[in-house]
Amino acid sequence: MAASQxxxxxxxxxxxxxxxxxxxxxxxxxxxxxxxxxTNARNFPGLNFSREELAEGVAxxxxxxxxxxxxxxxxxxxxxxxxxxxAVDDAARLGVDAVILADLGLCxxxxxxxxxxxxxxxxxxxxxxxxxxRFYHEAFGIRRAVLPRVLTVxxxxxxxxxxxxxxxxxxxxxxxxxxxxxxxxxxxxTGKSPNMNGACSPASHVRYIEKGDKVVSQLGGFTIxxxxxxxxxxxxxxxxxxxxxxxxxxxxxxxPTSLNTLSILPEMIAAGVRAFKIEGRQRGRAYVANVVxxxxxxxxxxxxxxTPPDMALEDITEGGRQTAGAYxxxxx
Amino acid sequence: MxxxxxxxxxxxxxxxxxxxxxxxxxxxxxxxxxxxLFDGVMAVVRRRHPDILERLSAYPDAVVGIDPVDLPFVLxxxxxxxxxxxxxxxxxxxxxxxxxxRGPLSLLFALAEGxxxxxxxxxxxxxxxxxxxxxxxxxxxxxxxxxxxxxADFAATLGPLARPxxxxxxxxxxxxxxxxxxMDLIRRALVGQALKGVDAQxxxxxxLESEVATLRRSLxxxxxx
Numbered sequence: 001m002a003a004s005q006x007x008x009x010x011x012x013x014x015x016x017x018x019x020x021x022x023x024x025x026x027x028x029x030x031x032x033x034x035x036x037x038x039t040n041a042r043n044f045p046g047l048n049f050s051r052e053e054l055a056e057g058v059a060x061x062x063x064x065x066x067x068x069x070x071x072x073x074x075x076x077x078x079x080x081x082x083x084x085x086x087a088v089d090d091a092a093r094l095g096v097d098a099v100i101l102a103d104l105g106l107c108x109x110x111x112x113x114x115x116x117x118x119x120x121x122x123x124x125x126x127x128x129x130x131x132x133x134r135f136y137h138e139a140f141g142i143r144r145a146v147l148p149r150v151l152t153v154x155x156x157x158x159x160x161x162x163x164x165x166x167x168x169x170x171x172x173x174x175x176x177x178x179x180x181x182x183x184x185x186x187x188x189x190t191g192k193s194p195n196m197n198g199a200c201s202p203a204s205h206v207r208y209i210e211k212g213d214k215v216v217s218q219l220g221g222f223t224i225x226x227x228x229x230x231x232x233x234x235x236x237x238x239x240x241x242x243x244x245x246x247x248x249x250x251x252x253x254x255x256p257t258s259l260n261t262l263s264i265l266p267e268m269i270a271a272g273v274r275a276f277k278i279e280g281r282q283r284g285r286a287y288v289a290n291v292v293x294x295x296x297x298x299x300x301x302x303x304x305x306x307t308p309p310d311m312a313l314e315d316i317t318e319g320g321r322q323t324a325g326a327y328x329x330x331x332x
Numbered sequence: 333m334x335x336x337x338x339x340x341x342x343x344x345x346x347x348x349x350x351x352x353x354x355x356x357x358x359x360x361x362x363x364x365x366x367x368x369l370f371d372g373v374m375a376v377v378r379r380r381h382p383d384i385l386e387r388l389s390a391y392p393d394a395v396v397g398i399d400p401v402d403l404p405f406v407l408x409x410x411x412x413x414x415x416x417x418x419x420x421x422x423x424x425x426x427x428x429x430x431x432x433x434r435g436p437l438s439l440l441f442a443l444a445e446g447x448x449x450x451x452x453x454x455x456x457x458x459x460x461x462x463x464x465x466x467x468x469x470x471x472x473x474x475x476x477x478x479x480x481x482x483x484a485d486f487a488a489t490l491g492p493l494a495r496p497x498x499x500x501x502x503x504x505x506x507x508x509x510x511x512x513x514x515m516d517l518i519r520r521a522l523v524g525q526a527l528k529g530v531d532a533q534x535x536x537x538x539x540l541e542s543e544v545a546t547l548r549r550s551l552x553x554x555x556x557x
Binding site for chain 1: 383387388390391443446447448449450451452454455456457460461462464465466467468469470471472473474476477478479
């Protein structure tokens, strides 16, 4: 399927070459992906791309009018930035369309070594103010900022008027607590940092234990949740744990709910958003194809001046529930 | 890498399907007679999907149990790079595994072909995993990323026999679909009334949960200073 002429880009996840092909075939304008190491924030086992697979993926996407962005969005270990530098160099060499960065030092390295390479600011940089985004633009020539999921649509519109870069926002998928790039909950439970090692709640520390008709999920030896018979289970991240406090069993930080902004996409476009990002590089190609196809239809409908159709995506959302998150802040 | 003694901790209910009937028919067949079939499957994986084994190369000592719950045997996958093996056994008795995946055969095939999302299937409790989650996730990602097409794989394996056997397969597939529909009809006839009762109870439970949530919210608002 050829990429559309829509005013917004659909930026879609690819954890594997098969997911990349599924995303492009389903109508993605761009796919974003990572190398098979700790340089990206989805460093999960069996996932991500070798250099050869990236070269093939770039060729596949470009031949169909699509683009490829490479996320190099973790923070280099002190004194050992080599693999992060190599990732930037290889991405540039293999002809990707942009790299997505979070670390100041890496932004500086990429801007100096590869002045023609398009730089995007990762959500991991947690830049939510006009001053911060302007700084990244003026210092390193950042062309696009992926906004943290903490802003309302009207705040995004205000930000858009004040910054000289494109804005990209998440429109679907898993949600984090509102401290992207700064969260240490997983580090506390596992000793591994999502921001440096690239995996929140690494699978090496996850256990599912069957107890009768219940499933207990654990992270780093901590019980995160117990799911009753027939109750949808979830991945054990601390932020979505169900704990007892003051005699009540409850989700203390946030409930396992997925972001879905299908109903507010027109407002996002009116607010000046240039790109819609779908979360889920760790999900399979069936998920990628399904979500990308749905959002392609929605974005194309909006471009034609029509109302986006309703899409049934509950089955693939976390906890089977959806929210428009901070974009609407309906809890206030 | 940690190994666990493997026991069936929670039986996964097999769906009432033709696979279940085939499983009953296969019960007297000794697993060693089926082993050449799975040697062939591994040969296809090595030839057509080497990327699966390459993505699993970080786990050379893994022993993954695969339990198609509607068949009377289990599979043992050892992805060691020099000599990967897929062994068929009657069950997991007297052995240790790194991890076990349990689910109906049709679900396992759908996952292998990337027709279903592994997370969604697991979170909806249709699939059970035990043991080392990292190994299972690596296997899921490796298989999903390979872009497997079982039809094409079988055709490649069979060579010149592929065309006539594919015709047989198409007829077999139609028969299987027909049989699946008929068995579903029988299942609904047998348990339909009971399911209606369960549906009514579920609806009432959802209503009660909603009422409790409303009461809790109003209680919390009252408690606020």
